[in-house]
Amino acid sequence: MKLDLLLYAMSFLTKVFSSYQRRIEVLIWFTVIVAVLLPLNRICAGDFPLQNFAVIEHVNLSGEWRFMRDGADRGIDESWYEAGAKRDDWRAVAVPGIWDNAPGSVGMPVYDGIGWFAVTATVPEDWDENTALVMLGAMHVTDVWIDGNWQGVHRGGYTPFIFDITDNVIPGKTVELTFRIDNTLDNTTVPSRGLGWQNYGGLYREVYLVHLPRVRIAFPAVETVVTPEQNVRLHFTGTLRNLSGEDFSGEVHAELRADDRVITETALETAVAARAAGRIAFEMEVETPRLWSPDDPYLHELVISWRSVGSGHQPAPAKRNMTLRIGLRQIKISGGRFILNNEPLWLQGFGQHEDAPDYGPCLPPEMLRRDLEQMRQFGANAVRAGHYPFHPRFYNYCDELGLLVFTEIPVWQVGARVVNSADAWRQWLEPQLSAMIHTYRNHACIFAWGISNETRGGVDEYFRRATEHVRGIDATRPVTAVIDSTRDLSSDALFDFSARNLHYGWYHSREVYELRTQLERVLEAAEGRPLWVAETGGHARRGNLSGGYGDHSRGSETYLDRLLRFSFQYNAVHSVQVAGVSVWTWSDFSRRNRTEAHGILDGRRDPKLPAYSVRNLFEGDLRAFIIEEQNLCAGGDVWKAGLHLFNPYENSGALLHARWIIRHGEAVLAEERISFSATGVRGEPIGDVEWKVPENAEEGLYEFWIELTDADGNRLHTNSAYFDVGQPSRPGMLAARMTDDRVFAGSVWLEQSGIRIPVYRFPGLLLPLPEGRRQMIFRNSRGQTFETSVEINAGRVTTLDLAFE
Numbered sequence: 001m002k003l004d005l006l007l008y009a010m011s012f013l014t015k016v017f018s019s020y021q022r023r024i025e026v027l028i029w030f031t032v033i034v035a036v037l038l039p040l041n042r043i044c045a046g047d048f049p050l051q052n053f054a055v056i057e058h059v060n061l062s063g064e065w066r067f068m069r070d071g072a073d074r075g076i077d078e079s080w081y082e083a084g085a086k087r088d089d090w091r092a093v094a095v096p097g098i099w100d101n102a103p104g105s106v107g108m109p110v111y112d113g114i115g116w117f118a119v120t121a122t123v124p125e126d127w128d129e130n131t132a133l134v135m136l137g138a139m140h141v142t143d144v145w146i147d148g149n150w151q152g153v154h155r156g157g158y159t160p161f162i163f164d165i166t167d168n169v170i171p172g173k174t175v176e177l178t179f180r181i182d183n184t185l186d187n188t189t190v191p192s193r194g195l196g197w198q199n200y201g202g203l204y205r206e207v208y209l210v211h212l213p214r215v216r217i218a219f220p221a222v223e224t225v226v227t228p229e230q231n232v233r234l235h236f237t238g239t240l241r242n243l244s245g246e247d248f249s250g251e252v253h254a255e256l257r258a259d260d261r262v263i264t265e266t267a268l269e270t271a272v273a274a275r276a277a278g279r280i281a282f283e284m285e286v287e288t289p290r291l292w293s294p295d296d297p298y299l300h301e302l303v304i305s306w307r308s309v310g311s312g313h314q315p316a317p318a319k320r321n322m323t324l325r326i327g328l329r330q331i332k333i334s335g336g337r338f339i340l341n342n343e344p345l346w347l348q349g350f351g352q353h354e355d356a357p358d359y360g361p362c363l364p365p366e367m368l369r370r371d372l373e374q375m376r377q378f379g380a381n382a383v384r385a386g387h388y389p390f391h392p393r394f395y396n397y398c399d400e401l402g403l404l405v406f407t408e409i410p411v412w413q414v415g416a417r418v419v420n421s422a423d424a425w426r427q428w429l430e431p432q433l434s435a436m437i438h439t440y441r442n443h444a445c446i447f448a449w450g451i452s453n454e455t456r457g458g459v460d461e462y463f464r465r466a467t468e469h470v471r472g473i474d475a476t477r478p479v480t481a482v483i484d485s486t487r488d489l490s491s492d493a494l495f496d497f498s499a500r501n502l503h504y505g506w507y508h509s510r511e512v513y514e515l516r517t518q519l520e521r522v523l524e525a526a527e528g529r530p531l532w533v534a535e536t537g538g539h540a541r542r543g544n545l546s547g548g549y550g551d552h553s554r555g556s557e558t559y560l561d562r563l564l565r566f567s568f569q570y571n572a573v574h575s576v577q578v579a580g581v582s583v584w585t586w587s588d589f590s591r592r593n594r595t596e597a598h599g600i601l602d603g604r605r606d607p608k609l610p611a612y613s614v615r616n617l618f619e620g621d622l623r624a625f626i627i628e629e630q631n632l633c634a635g636g637d638v639w640k641a642g643l644h645l646f647n648p649y650e651n652s653g654a655l656l657h658a659r660w661i662i663r664h665g666e667a668v669l670a671e672e673r674i675s676f677s678a679t680g681v682r683g684e685p686i687g688d689v690e691w692k693v694p695e696n697a698e699e700g701l702y703e704f705w706i707e708l709t710d711a712d713g714n715r716l717h718t719n720s721a722y723f724d725v726g727q728p729s730r731p732g733m734l735a736a737r738m739t740d741d742r743v744f745a746g747s748v749w750l751e752q753s754g755i756r757i758p759v760y761r762f763p764g765l766l767l768p769l770p771e772g773r774r775q776m777i778f779r780n781s782r783g784q785t786f787e788t789s790v791e792i793n794a795g796r797v798t799t800l801d802l803a804f805e
Helices: 002-016 020-041 365-377 392-401 422-440 460-473 489-494 512-526 557-574 609-617 741-745
Strands: 042-044 057-060 063-069 091-095 114-122 130-135 141-146 149-155 161-164 174-182 207-212 215-226 232-242 248-258 261-272 276-286 300-308 320-326 331-334 337-340 347-352 382-385 404-408 446-453 479-484 498-501 531-536 578-584 589-591 594-596 623-628 638-646 652-664 667-679 683-692 700-710 715-725 732-738 748-752 755-759 765-769 772-780 785-792 797-802
Touching: 091 114, 130 141, 149 161, 149 422, 215 300, 215 320, 232 248, 232 261, 232 300, 248 276, 261 276, 337 578, 347 365, 347 531, 365 392, 382 578, 392 404, 392 422, 404 422, 422 446, 422 460, 446 460, 460 479, 460 489, 479 489, 479 531, 489 512, 498 512, 512 531, 512 557, 531 557, 557 578, 557 609, 557 623, 557 638, 557 683, 609 715, 609 765, 623 700, 623 715, 638 652, 638 667, 638 700, 652 683, 667 683, 700 755, 715 755, 732 772, 732 785, 755 765, 785 797
Parallel strands: 347 382, 347 578, 382 404, 404 446, 446 479, 479 498, 498 531, 531 578, 732 797
Antiparallel strands: 042 057, 057 207, 063 091, 063 114, 114 174, 130 161, 130 207, 141 149, 141 174, 215 232, 232 276, 248 261, 248 300, 300 320, 331 337, 589 594, 623 638, 638 683, 652 667, 652 700, 700 715, 732 765, 748 755, 748 772, 772 785
């Protein structure tokens, strides 16, 4: 909380006070805040966001730094890195930030070039072991100096990195840190020029001074194997480094904790010579533990400590320890399926960029967590961190919330000449792959590693090298490359599963229904491997209701709604080989200094029409899915749709009922009731609809609704499809929302012709409706009713606040 106040105080005050005189007051207030909070940034190791370090203590260096742009690249020639260099003309800026823009005031365009950062810091006097400098992220090439002494260079804008600076600092003394950062991209960098998201720059994540033990565990790796009896075998490996001048002989002790209770423990004796390292390994057996899953994201603590043996009457030195928050779970592929804890796994969720208006990738913790919590409320169990590793806080939150994560390095549409080259491998590719895996491998949330996205053909050499490298570090997770559409189908043989971006109706075809023919090609090429649809979606500016469901009004909310409805449902029920679908994206993001409207939410997280559809399609253990044949009919045509029971948990035995209707305006034109039992098939067909459109049918928008209930009449799922008759229509949109969250102690629904249409806490209820006046009856589980009529206007949003008495 102290850190958050420090980071965002200046941007908040700057927004409040705009005049020159007021800005002077802002600087005074900001100086006061820094003076008060910076001494508090020396925090215990438990607040450090990376869990793969044995940290004694750390100092967060976030706050005011000095900054200078270097567009002419003269800083090195003029020795800007030297200790005591004159920096009177350098600006005071906030770190983290985007260059000289504090979080909350990040605007466009973003500077491309070189910038220098400098700050002085005092190493605590009692730091008598090793001191390191840890950067969580800097874009993209970073050179570091300590008191004018060059420490090294790091390439890669999204992975944390560390420099041991023990020999360059004195405890109790002040040091001068200087960073030169270059965010320039070209055809030889990774990511490369023209990347598909905004190229930000600077010190956009936190920087720490860290106190580390001289004897410590490095590269900790936890593997859990879940037996058929749901017991767990826990395997741990790591490297015990002895950076002291004396031999280490002692004991390593490990205990697994659940709710502050030790449930199992083990110990081993070990010895490591001075200035050397040795491997340690142990196993634990855990009987009937509480397993981690999206439904129950329970985290255990693995506490590992080590103590050297004392001699004679001398006491042993104080023990050191590290704590890993781990989930006891196993992800594997078997029988062409993803398997979590010996049960088939269906993945549904979103791709997302680390981006928000005014903040860029410097998302406040509460904003980041709110995104993830709302994804979970939508029914998502997976998120793709596209196309680069996110802030460490992201993975901590996903562990806690039960969101499975696919994470990858930013090899985005890079050509064969670069990724197959030895130079790119040495400077860019191997370091980012290794850092990503070593940094995040112990997070329960990560279900697979990604080595690239949409490479441009002829890169099998890189695929083989990268896949072998990843498996050599972590063989406990599947690895793949995400490939677009039907490109490089033969490459799937190199990976554990197939991951494809299927943007039919947007990038890969004009027609949404082209997915029907192309999905078969992709599945055949996967040769029995699971297929994960890593992206599906299109663009829509929020508020653009320029089209309908029977046209190709690309860019409208209705077109994106149509695309996502068909793509998600068709992929989900077509084949059990499809392991999941990721909607691209959760929210709009920036690219090339403008908005990329890919989200079901806009950048400020306000919902578009497809947000409701996705929320509804993600809902429930049993769902009624609709696969329509077409969205535009003439009088005399037959509108056709296949009905399916989507059963992601593959439950069987339940007796179910479904009622469907076709509606135009207030009139019900056709209806049917069907009964059936769930057989345990994930995408089971339950019926077909063939409705002949009357020759003299009125033109406009027609609605198909289906409600699924159990044997007692309890609603399980409601779904809809829309089609136009005669010619494409231009519907309006109803946006109904609750004025009192307390109503959601139960449930709320709109009742139309006996069909119950759910209203969600977020995004409420968003429905396309034909122009005209519409009678509305809303009910809730408390027995209350809210009746009203609303006027729907073509191409416009009608907002309705629901206020039950």
